[in-house]
Amino acid sequence: xxxxxxxxxxxxxxxxxxxxxxxxxxxxxxxxxxxxxxxxxxxxxxxxxxxxxxxxxxxxxxxxxxxxxxxxxxxxxxxxxxxxxxxxxxxxxxxxxxxxxxxxxxxxxxxxxxxxxxxxxxxxxxxxxxxxxxxxxxxxxxxxxxxxxxxxxxxxxxxxxxxxxxxxxxxxxxxxxxxxxxxxxxxxxxxxxxxxxxxxxxxxxxxxxxxxxxxxxxxxxxxxxxxxxxxxxxxxxxxxxxxxxxxxxxxxxxxxxxxxxxxxxxxxxxxxxxxxxxxxxxxxxxxxxxxxxxxxxxxxxxxxxxxxxxxxxxxxxxxxxxxxxxxxxxxxxxxxxxxxxxxxxxxxxxxxxxxxxxxxxxxxxxxxxxxxxxxxxxxxxxxxxxxxxxxxxxxxxxxxxxxxxxxxxxxxxxxxxxxxxxxxxxxxxxxxxxxxxxxxxxxxxxxxxxxxxxxxxxxxxxxxxxxxxxxxxxxxxxxxxxxxxxxxxxxxxxxxxxxxxxxxxxxxxxxxxxxxxxxxxxxxxxxxxxxxxxxxxxxxxxx
Amino acid sequence: xxxxxxxxxxxxxxxxxxxxxxxxxxxxxxxxxxxxxxxxxxxxxxxxxxxxxxxxxxxxxxxxxxxxxxxxxxxxxxxxxxxxxxxxxxxxxxxxxxxxxxxxxxxxxxxxxxxxxxxxxxxxxxxxxxxxxxxxxxxxxxxxxxxxxxxxxxxxxxxxxxxxxxxxxxxxxxxxxxxxxxxxxxxxx
Amino acid sequence: xxxxxxxxxxxxxxxxxxxxxxxxxxxxxxxxxxxxxxxxxxxxxxxxxxxxxxxxxxxxxxxxxxxxxxxxxxxxxxxxxxxxxxxxxxxxxxxxxxxxxxxxxxxxxxxxxxxxxxxxxxxxxxxxxxxxxxxxxxxxxxxxxxxxxxxxxxxxxxxxxxxxxxxxxxxxxxxxxxxxxxxxxxxxxxxxxxxxxxxxxxxxxxxxxxxxxxxxxxxxxxxxxxxxxxxxxxxxxxxxxxxxxxxxxxxxxxxxxxxxxx
Numbered sequence: 001x002x003x004x005x006x007x008x009x010x011x012x013x014x015x016x017x018x019x020x021x022x023x024x025x026x027x028x029x030x031x032x033x034x035x036x037x038x039x040x041x042x043x044x045x046x047x048x049x050x051x052x053x054x055x056x057x058x059x060x061x062x063x064x065x066x067x068x069x070x071x072x073x074x075x076x077x078x079x080x081x082x083x084x085x086x087x088x089x090x091x092x093x094x095x096x097x098x099x100x101x102x103x104x105x106x107x108x109x110x111x112x113x114x115x116x117x118x119x120x121x122x123x124x125x126x127x128x129x130x131x132x133x134x135x136x137x138x139x140x141x142x143x144x145x146x147x148x149x150x151x152x153x154x155x156x157x158x159x160x161x162x163x164x165x166x167x168x169x170x171x172x173x174x175x176x177x178x179x180x181x182x183x184x185x186x187x188x189x190x191x192x193x194x195x196x197x198x199x200x201x202x203x204x205x206x207x208x209x210x211x212x213x214x215x216x217x218x219x220x221x222x223x224x225x226x227x228x229x230x231x232x233x234x235x236x237x238x239x240x241x242x243x244x245x246x247x248x249x250x251x252x253x254x255x256x257x258x259x260x261x262x263x264x265x266x267x268x269x270x271x272x273x274x275x276x277x278x279x280x281x282x283x284x285x286x287x288x289x290x291x292x293x294x295x296x297x298x299x300x301x302x303x304x305x306x307x308x309x310x311x312x313x314x315x316x317x318x319x320x321x322x323x324x325x326x327x328x329x330x331x332x333x334x335x336x337x338x339x340x341x342x343x344x345x346x347x348x349x350x351x352x353x354x355x356x357x358x359x360x361x362x363x364x365x366x367x368x369x370x371x372x373x374x375x376x377x378x379x380x381x382x383x384x385x386x387x388x389x390x391x392x393x394x395x396x397x398x399x400x401x402x403x404x405x406x407x408x409x410x411x412x413x414x415x416x417x418x419x420x421x422x423x424x425x426x427x428x429x430x431x432x433x434x435x436x437x438x439x440x441x442x443x444x445x446x447x448x449x450x451x452x453x454x455x456x457x458x459x460x461x462x463x464x465x466x467x468x469x470x471x472x473x474x475x476x477x478x479x480x481x482x483x484x485x486x487x488x489x490x491x492x493x494x495x496x497x498x499x500x501x502x503x504x505x506x507x508x509x510x511x512x513x514x515x516x517x518x519x520x521x522x523x524x525x526x527x528x529x530x531x532x533x534x535x536x537x538x539x540x541x542x543x
Numbered sequence: 544x545x546x547x548x549x550x551x552x553x554x555x556x557x558x559x560x561x562x563x564x565x566x567x568x569x570x571x572x573x574x575x576x577x578x579x580x581x582x583x584x585x586x587x588x589x590x591x592x593x594x595x596x597x598x599x600x601x602x603x604x605x606x607x608x609x610x611x612x613x614x615x616x617x618x619x620x621x622x623x624x625x626x627x628x629x630x631x632x633x634x635x636x637x638x639x640x641x642x643x644x645x646x647x648x649x650x651x652x653x654x655x656x657x658x659x660x661x662x663x664x665x666x667x668x669x670x671x672x673x674x675x676x677x678x679x680x681x682x683x684x685x686x687x688x689x690x691x692x693x694x695x696x697x698x699x700x701x702x703x704x705x706x707x708x709x710x711x712x713x714x715x716x717x718x719x720x721x722x723x724x725x726x727x728x729x730x731x732x
Numbered sequence: 733x734x735x736x737x738x739x740x741x742x743x744x745x746x747x748x749x750x751x752x753x754x755x756x757x758x759x760x761x762x763x764x765x766x767x768x769x770x771x772x773x774x775x776x777x778x779x780x781x782x783x784x785x786x787x788x789x790x791x792x793x794x795x796x797x798x799x800x801x802x803x804x805x806x807x808x809x810x811x812x813x814x815x816x817x818x819x820x821x822x823x824x825x826x827x828x829x830x831x832x833x834x835x836x837x838x839x840x841x842x843x844x845x846x847x848x849x850x851x852x853x854x855x856x857x858x859x860x861x862x863x864x865x866x867x868x869x870x871x872x873x874x875x876x877x878x879x880x881x882x883x884x885x886x887x888x889x890x891x892x893x894x895x896x897x898x899x900x901x902x903x904x905x906x907x908x909x910x911x912x913x914x915x916x917x918x919x920x921x922x923x924x925x926x927x928x929x930x931x932x933x934x935x936x937x938x939x940x941x942x943x944x945x946x947x948x949x950x951x952x953x954x955x956x957x958x959x960x961x962x963x964x965x966x967x968x969x970x971x972x973x974x975x976x977x978x979x980x981x982x983x984x985x986x987x988x989x990x991x992x993x994x
Binding site: 123193195197199224225226228231232236244247251252253258261262265323325 | 550553562571
Binding site: 250251323337354369376380389395 | 963
């Protein structure tokens, strides 16, 4: 994606005061496909992650559209229930592990070295492996759909014993693919922490770090803590399926509910892994377009850290109907409600950044504003879900589906999209079309509300999750939801067009089109293949 | 590009952390058991062997509290488990501190030899810890030939510390078919 | 400037006004027919309004800034970027609000967990893909299957109004009595959910759970399985037929006779 500048060092505007190039052996990138297969350059690897994530976003999206096409009307018209369950499962797996996580990893790869004044990531070769594991893992996962018995059909949360005793034959490939994705994430996280701790340019202290770097640092610790737990859970599944163990099989002395405890011990921090980098991006973009410094930088760091720490202790709020003891229910309810506080603090800080600023509404800012309103709505439904007696009516209904899509799409995805619009000029040296960007925003924002807002009502009216067909009183809202989903899908195809058009023929971009703070804006657009081979001077204000 | 030496240390610690978390996941299995037993929380699945010192929970006749607890005995058949499996008593009125006996009747109504495992579960969960089994067919697997019947004993005592505001508990056994599993273990082992 | 909050606001108002008004377009949770379901509804509406108020406050500030603090109308950015007092205040106030919410929620939760002194116990067993009901100690037990004809599901026949919410043998229960429901399953995890009763409890193989309800009104109450359990997860509904105690006893003795004969 970055346009190639051979021997790019000479384009550097600020690469330290020393312009002698002691980096012997630095030539431009290799040519052709071996460039991409063997690259250890953080910009190239960032590009690879971003394209993989966009492709998988569209694949996962098409699966969602198949689901919504079936749900357009009551009755079973397009998909048999087993295929439906497979599509629902794969949609979840692909979106979480294939779209959102690689998108943020790609952004981390591109931007963290630039933001901290480092020449590359700490472990460039491991970085290459982290990426290339993923296409392999997703090929295996996708191939399960064509195996005898079909692909995974037990929801992305793969509860036992549905996934162990009753899972199709392909489940073992599902497990293998999850292991691969986990290894990729863990290696990526190690790389990010090692880079941030060890490669900061002199003068870039921890409290001068841009918030995107902070949120990724904390996310990386979460990844290292919980991806191995997911690996443990799927290993136990494999052992139950083939090695005679009974971790989750009651007949052998195990407990299906223990699966849920282990899964959600991973699963809850996982949703924070998905959202924290987005928080970081919002914290970069809003100050830029408010022309005002981020309000409460230190609190934002502490709030992010508290969210991460508390996230380890709330997992059973996904399990309120399993028959937990009263004491446990009460504890998890209180802890879950508490996590609303640091999250709220962050929202207040973003609004306070805007307040009495000098706002402009370029596309990155629009996506951030969409985030602020709609992620907050998702947060509110989350707070409602934490109230256990009420949760008994929401759990496993479309109310939950509404909640997590509000935090995931306007939350995580809008953050990633905003980041693409914001940093695309830096990556490829061209400006995107502001008109098209705005159309993309409004189409996305309106259609996503059309799609997911009625789901609150569907859940409250009694529609359960993960069903291919429904009672007649749910028909009208389902129709609206399905229509909205197709419009949203079309809007993302528009986004693809915008990105490609920008790369190929956008207007030339200056080094700092947004007049923003941050080291990444001190290098030319497009960023040279190698940057900060000599550490830069750190400006007085980095955020 | 040379990797700065200090990054090696960071990487080493993080790899160790990742491995520890993987091990922690497996440690969650016994930890889960320990926590359930210690706190009595979720004391639903309890495959302890017989209480060794059952005498601890017996009390002298003159000290037996004048309190009745109703025990409901229930049975669930897991998938593909067609045996007849019935409690001798569907309810019993017992006093804490007194040893009681009952039994379950089982009959293999199929044409093949089968091995069954009965898994107990008690509700409300908080009283599970007070239900002490001195002898239970659920501690072992049961092999029955086609048509074979068995009378399977259960001896238990309610711990005198049983909460005063609860007057009934349900002991439910789910009967699982373990035949194929045992066969697999034998061919494997 | 932005349509979203207007849209959101209108929808929320609609949600509030609905319920009673639009029988077909249910926008809100049912109030149900038990004291627990009423409590659940009340907690739901309380936390909803708390969220609406906080949302209005936050979005008002945001939209004020969007309108009056624009670069294009000449606004000049201020320079403040921290204020410890304000930050402490807006940390403490949410905590207080949450504590206030936690108190009634705790009370209801304790009430929900008190299954003592029930008048009747019904054991509910989940199967792929149907429910079994057993009246403990009464000698009555039967399976309850989806009754919607396959022709309707396959779009070869017009769908009846109870499409996917009808069974061959509903669960008949008495009103005014505390009924204890034991739930378990025979294969995978299912979940027994009847919104009007305020009950949702997972049915877990190898494990027994319990919940209770005291139904206040005669009527038919429908629910669905609420845990993915395989291909026909969407096709195993629940129908509860709540009758007067006398009508229930009559039905029960007839069933017991039938079961004894067969």
